[in-house]
Amino acid sequence: MHIDQLSVADVATQLESVQGQYRALKDLNLALDLTRGKPCAEQSALSNALDGILAGDYFAANGTDVRNYGGLDGLPEARALFAQVLGTPTEETLVGGNSSLTLMYNTIEFALTEGLAGNASAWGNRDTVKFLCPAPGYDRHFAICEHLGIEMITVPMLDSGPDMARIEALVKEDDSIKGMWCVPRFSNPTGCVYSDDTVERIARLGLIAGEHFLVMWDNAYAVHTLYDDAPPLASIRDYCAKHGTLDSVFQFGSTSKITFAGAGVAFLASSERNLAALKQHLSYQTIGPDKVNQLRHVRFLAGPDALTGLMAQHAALIRPRFECVLDTLAQELAGRGMGEWMSPRGGYFVSFNTRPGLARNVVQLADAIGVKLTPAGATFPYGKDPDDSNIRLSPTFPALKDVKAAIEAFVICVKLASLQDRVARQR
Numbered sequence: 137m138h139i140d141q142l143s144v145a146d147v148a149t150q151l152e153s154v155q156g157q158y159r160a161l162k163d164l165n166l167a168l169d170l171t172r173g174k175p176c177a178e179q180s181a182l183s184n185a186l187d188g189i190l191a192g193d194y195f196a197a198n199g200t201d202v203r204n205y206g207g208l209d210g211l212p213e214a215r216a217l218f219a220q221v222l223g224t225p226t227e228e229t230l231v232g233g234n235s236s237l238t239l240m241y242n243t244i245e246f247a248l249t250e251g252l253a254g255n256a257s258a259w260g261n262r263d264t265v266k267f268l269c270p271a272p273g274y275d276r277h278f279a280i281c282e283h284l285g286i287e288m289i290t291v292p293m294l295d296s297g298p299d300m301a302r303i304e305a306l307v308k309e310d311d312s313i314k315g316m317w318c319v320p321r322f323s324n325p326t327g328c329v330y331s332d333d334t335v336e337r338i339a340r341l342g343l344i345a346g347e348h349f350l351v352m353w354d355n356a357y358a359v360h361t362l363y364d365d366a367p368p369l370a371s372i373r374d375y376c377a378k379h380g381t382l383d384s385v386f387q388f389g390s391t392s393k394i395t396f397a398g399a400g401v402a403f404l405a406s407s408e409r410n411l412a413a414l415k416q417h418l419s420y421q422t423i424g425p426d427k428v429n430q431l432r433h434v435r436f437l438a439g440p441d442a443l444t445g446l447m448a449q450h451a452a453l454i455r456p457r458f459e460c461v462l463d464t465l466a467q468e469l470a471g472r473g474m475g476e477w478m479s480p481r482g483g484y485f486v487s488f489n490t491r492p493g494l495a496r497n498v499v500q501l502a503d504a505i506g507v508k509l510t511p512a513g514a515t516f517p518y519g520k521d522p523d524d525s526n527i528r529l530s531p532t533f534p535a536l537k538d539v540k541a542a543i544e545a546f547v548i549c550v551k552l553a554s555l556q557d558r559v560a561r562q563r
Contacts, residue, residue: 138473139558147562151555157548158505166506168542173324173484174533175397178453182446183395186432194428202427208415214401214430217438221358222387223371224405230415232425236390236402240352241280243386243404246417247314247350248284252383252410257348259314268306268316270298272487272515272526274324277317277354281517288517289313293323297330300337304344311346321369322357325487325515325528327480332370339375342384353387357483359447360393362455366481373405382407391433393484394446401433457531457539461486464540468547474554486529487515494553495524501549507542 142150194203196211209215210231219229232239248265251257259265266287269278273293281288289306292299297320307313318338320330330338338351353372376382383406391400406414437443462479465488469475477488490498495512502509510528513519529546531539 138471139554140473142558144562147555147558150551151559154548154551154555158501158552161505161545161548164506166541166545168506168538168545169508169534170530170539170542170546171508171510172533173393173530175393175450176453176533176535179393179450179532180396182449182453183436186395186399186436189432189435190428194431196427196431200427202431205423207424207427208419208422209411210403210425211427211430211434213434213438214427215403217434218389218401218403219405221389221443222355222373222403222405224373224387228373228382228408228411229403229405230411231401231403231430233402234390234392234398234400234426234429236354236356236388236392236404237276237280239402239404240277240354240386240388242418242421243350243352243414244280244284244286244315246414247348248286250417251348252350252413253348259348262312264312266310266313268298268303268313269517270317270323271517272325272521272528273317274319274354275510275514275519277352278517286314290517290522293326293328295328297323297328297334298338300334303341304337307341307345307349313345314348315350315352316341318351318353319357320353320355320372322360322366322480322483324356324483325485325526327478327483327485327487329367329369329481335370335372336375336379339372339381339385340379342376342381343379345384349384351385353385355387355389356393358389359443360450360484361447361482362451362458363481383410386410391437394443394450395433395436399429401430454532456536457534458486460536460539461529461531461543464543464547469550475550484530484532486531488527488529488550489523489525490527490550491554491557492523492525494550494557495521495527497553497556498527498546498549501552502546505545505549507545507549509546 197213214231215229216226219226248259267281268291269288270293271290376385387405390402475490499509499512513521515526515528
């Protein structure tokens with residue numbers, strides 16, 4: 137029964153029962169963690185063949201000795217491989233080191249301090265620089281803005297992606313808005329896939345926003361499906377070509393959750409003009425990326441079905457963890473008015489919304505019994521969730537038995553916080 141339909145007596149009875157369950161969990165001295173979306177050890181083991189795959193052959197297809205300096209934009213065959221992941225032409229794709237976050241940071245810093253179209257275009261010439269931040273979203277995106285002094289504007293996330301009517305209105309009225317963060321497929325943390333209409337409207341922002349506006353298109357989960365029927369993502373590059381806005385979008389991706397999380401390959405794509413400017417900027421930081429690792433990945437992933445086969449193995453490992461979380465939420469909370477959640481078809485997270493004002497309490501209750509959750513508010517700019525409701529659950533890293541124990545404990549905490557809130561509202 138929905139919590140708002142319970143009688144005072146029913147609330148008291150349920151609260152007493154849940155308090156008993158909570159005390160029992162406290163006595164177990166749990167040590168469980170659902171905080172970060174890391175691959176589990178079994179997933180990493182899927183790519184162990186990377187070790188030694190070159191077998192002493194350190195020469196790329198064009199004869200380049202990958203052990204030596206150079207190749208700022210990456211090996212040609214690596215650019216071709218990862219251009220397929222992003223759906224971009226090879227000549228518009230750059231392959232770097234192991235971290236897409238590093239590429240994102242460098243792009244923002246470059247646009248801020250030097251400008252992609254020369255010093256006059258640098259965002260830092262303005263007194264105020266603002267970024268649109270669809271939320272709930274990725275905390276590390278928001279951290280980049282906060283660190284660099286960029287003011288963040290929270291924009292609601294819908295089932296179809298960011299609220300585009302709100303975004304279009306904002307960029308038309310405020311030319312200090314210079315960019316926007318996006319995680320377009322299996323968005324972090326909601327798991328939604330941007331609709332075709334949303335993708336095209338984002339591609340058109342370069343026509344209606346102020347000068348030198350950038351869409352930061354972090355396609356981190358481009359190939360991370362859990363089910364074969366997972367919805368595809370439209371090509372923002374195609375829409376940009378249609379509307380003449382190629383300069384307004386940077387796409388990013390990496391193999392961090394495909395091969396080795398800490399020893400993968402990161403890549404980006406943008407217009408050839410943007411890439412030329414960014415490469416000049418990067419040339420002061422490095423003589424070239426780790427081409428040995430790039431060649432390892434090319435040899436490991438370049439087969440006709442290598443990438444799809446590898447991702448199917450990933451899905452087989454983590455799908456039971458997601459189903460454990462979602463089945464438990466459905467069995468224990470569906471129809472009870474104590475929370476809402478999305479059932480993603482891919483990605484790395486489950487986004488849960490408590491009743492308004494209860495997320496911090498749920499996280500604190502869980503922490504007190506040894507279950508660590510992502511801090512409430514982390515999925516919003518400045519760590520401030522206006523409704524204090526969103527909690528990101530990350531089930532990929534723990535063993536399945538630990539995921540089960542953690543989500544069962546989480547449900548008890550949600551029930552306890554919800555019932556306590558109902559009692560407080562009855563007074």
